[in-house]
Amino acid sequence: MVTRQRRFYLDAVRLYWEVYERHLKTALDTAPLLPALREILTHPARLDELISDVGxxxxxxxxxxxxxxxxxxxxxxxxxTRSYRRFTEIITDALRRAQAAGEVTANSSPEAQAQLLLYIVQGLSLVSRAGLDQSAALAAIDTAVDGLRA
Structure with missing residues (x-):
């Protein structure tokens, strides 16, 4: 029985990622990029206001x-590992396009920038489960996004 439950759980994680990946790609297929990135990064800090949105x-x-x-x-x-790798690949591609358009700084590689954003969003998601100073979290996100600005 544990094996069946584990299988269902891991299938749910895979499905969750597939849905999230589609949402991520759609969200990042915009210009300018930085507002879309900010929206993605602030999601965990805004769960209180988003909780009623079923989607x-x-x-x-x-x-x-x-x-x-x-x-x-x-x-x-x-x-x-695959999910995190896909997140950084998708974000890297978007940052590469934004660098080419002059929106995002080229002082660091898009791969390193994407990795930083993964750490921010996952760290924020984990910390938000324990309670969070929303204004401090949003200020930290704004600092990270401003650091990407060309």
Missing amino acids: VPQGCLVGNTTAELVPQDAEATEVV
Whole structure:
């Protein structure tokens, strides 16, 4: 029975990621990019106001899986690693386009910038579960986004 429950759980994580990835790609297919990035990054800090929106995911199932199952579960680790890799690939592509358009600074690589944004959004998602000073979180996000500005 535990194996069946585990399988359902990991299938749910995969499905969650597929939906999130489609949303992420759509959100980042805009110009200018920085407002879209800010929206993505602020989501965990704004759960209180988004909680009534049925179409908005509540928390991060990939982040929760990381906290609960990684590294002791090899399959969960693979799912999480793939999800984080796809997040950085998608963000990197968007940042590369924004650098070419002169919107985003070229002082660091888009890969490093995307990795930083992954750490911010996942860290914020985890911290927000324990309670959060929303104004401080939003100020930190604004600082990160401003740091990307050309």
